Amino acid sequence: MKVLMFGWEFPPHILGGLGTxxxxxxxxxxxxxxMQITFCIPKPWGDEDQSFLKIIGMNSVPIVWRDVQWDYVKSRVGNYMDPQLYYDLRDHIYADFNYMHTNDLGCLEFxxxxxxxxxxxxxxxxxxxxxxARQQEFDIIHSxxxxxxxxxxxAKQVSGKPLVIHVHATDFDRSRGNVNPTVYxxxxxxxxxxxxxxxxxxLTRQTVIHKYYQDPRKVFTVHNAVSPLSKEIQDIVPRKNPKEKIVTFLGRITMQKGPEYFVEAAAMVLRRARHVRFVMAGSGxxxxxxxxxxxxxxxxDRFHFPGFMRGKQVYEVLKASDVYIMPSVSEPFGISPLEAMQCSVPTIISKQSGCAEILSKCIKTDYWDIHAMADAIHAICTYPALYExxxxxxxxxxDGIVWEKVGVKIRGLYEQTLKNCGKL
Structure with missing residues (x-):
């Protein structure tokens, strides 16, 4: 089966959970x-893992015809794309886009x-x-x-192939209900x-059905998973002070993530115990x-703001933590608690997060219940049996929540969709 996928991020250059x-x-x-996957992103950097899929950089797809030499094209796109693909795509320009601002290859910059x-x-x-979509061969589209x-x-209009969309979040999650009409x-x-x-x-499925008025028969829940830790991550030895406990919030510091509830809960904990430090890693x-x-x-004096973390830094922070907390107001899923639990970090999550549907070996509180949150933090930091x-x-x-199982479920939904559309 051939899948044409459209995405916005792909590791190692990511800005959030979407790329992960x-x-x-x-x-x-x-x-x-x-399974053959062609994954389109606005701007690849050349160090993406293409061992199991093909990446097309949309910044290297011509929309205006240019007479350029092979060697020059290779020097420009060769580190992440076969130069021949540039010429193949050039034969499928479908309109006169000369009015648009393109570069010397006839491509748009992203x-x-x-x-x-x-x-x-x-x-x-x-x-x-x-x-x-005019040049590639594929059976189904996944956005x-x-x-x-x-x-x-x-791509659907051009090819007539079925379209699958993947809702990682809605604007209701990002805005606490103050929805941007253009995005909506x-x-x-x-x-x-x-x-x-x-x-x-x-949680997200119900939002799609009731806020976007979609037929429930075409809306499915596909929970996220977590990738196995690399040897480099496994080998990280955390630096810990045995006399102190570290409680970590790691994510975008925006209203969706409930950072103020974390600070308020921290203040309550520190009134009862002074051997705890709090880390709010991220930016926003x-x-x-x-x-x-x-x-x-x-x-x-007990609060630290180390800024945005990426790659190995994330795991260094997690492994140094005694408690991980995600007090999100509205979290479609939330992969970071799974990553924390992978690193053997006791975890507290809000009941308003999608991952709460599949996790049981963590503590769940309402995002607004700072008393329950503070009690949970204090208990984990105080009682070794609960911590362990x-x-x-x-x-x-x-360790049992793996992407391979997710892949099998998605494959089944692809086949069902193709059958429903009369393409199988």
């Missing part, structure tokens, strides 16, 4: 021998991030998708998150055109407000 999920999901899917002109990049990405829904719709319309349009909608949790628009809140609560139980049983549970 895209990698794990495609790797799990690729465990099946006949930031590979989430720039201020994000909506322009999303539109440009969908234009390029039309060239890719990850709202940024790539317009590209998926265009892109999301709903993607869902309306989709033949199958995969949601990362039942609420970071300065959280620094001020910690100061106002008189706990700044959550550490050992949590790791055991998460």
């Amino acid at each position: 999920a895209s990698y794990g999901l495609t790797k799990g899917l690729a465990q099946q021998e006949d 930031s590979g991030r989430y720039p201020d002109n994000l909506h322009e990049e999303i539109n440009n990405y969908s234009i390029v998708a039309g060239v890719v 990850h998150d709202w940024l790539t829904y317009p590209a998926g719709i265009h 319309s892109i999301e709903k349009n993607g869902m309306d055109h989709a033949d199958c909608i995969m949601c990362v949790s039942e 628009d609420m970071m300065n407000a959280m620094i001020r809140l910690a100061a106002e609560r008189g706990i700044a 139980y959550l550490r050992d049983e949590g790791k055991k549970e998460v």
Whole structure:
């Protein structure tokens, strides 16, 4: 089976959970021998793992015809794409895009991030998708998150192939209900055109059905999983002070993630025990407000803000922690608690997170219940038996939540969708 996938991030260059999920999901899917995945991203860097899929950089797909030499094309795209593919794609330009600002290869530039002109990049990405869909061979289209829904719709219109969209989050999650109408319309349009909608949790599935008015028969829950730890990560030896406990929040410091509840719970814990330090790792628009809140609560001396973490740094922080906490207000899934439990870190999550549907060897509280949160933190830091139980049983549970099982489920949904569309 050949899958044309549209994504926005792919490791090692990621800005959030979307890239991590895209990698794990495609790797799990690729465990099946006949699965061929072509993964499109705005801007590859050349160090992506292409051992189990093919990556197409949308910034190297021409939309304007240019007469360029092979050696020059190779020097520009050769570290992440076969130069011949550039020429093959060039033969499938479908309209006169000379009015658009393209480079010397006739390609559109992409930031590979989430720039201020994000909506322009999303539109440009969908234009390029039309060239890719005309040239590539595939059985089904799979679009990850709202940024790539317009590209998926265009590819479906060009090819007549079924469209699967993967809802990793909705704007209801990101905005605490204060929805951006432009984003909502892109999301709903993607869902309306989709033949199958995969949601990362039942929580998200219910949002899709009731807030975007989708037919429940085409909306399915496909929980995320976690990739096995590399030897490099396994070999990390944490530096710990036996006299202190470390409690960690790791994620975007935005209202969706509930950082203020973490700070308030920390203040309550520190009124009962002073041997605990709190780490808020990440960046976001609420970071300065959280620094001020910690100061106002008189706990700044026990609070640390190390900034955005990536790759190995994430695991160094996790392994140095005694408790991991994710107090999200609305979390479609949340892979980070699974990563913490993988590292044998006792974990507290909000009941308002999708991963709460599949995890049992952790403590769950309502995001707003700072008293319960503080009690849980204090108990783990105080009672060795509770700490050891959550550490050992949590790791055991998460080691069974693997992407290969997710891949099998997605394959089944692909086949069901193709059958429903009369393509199988």
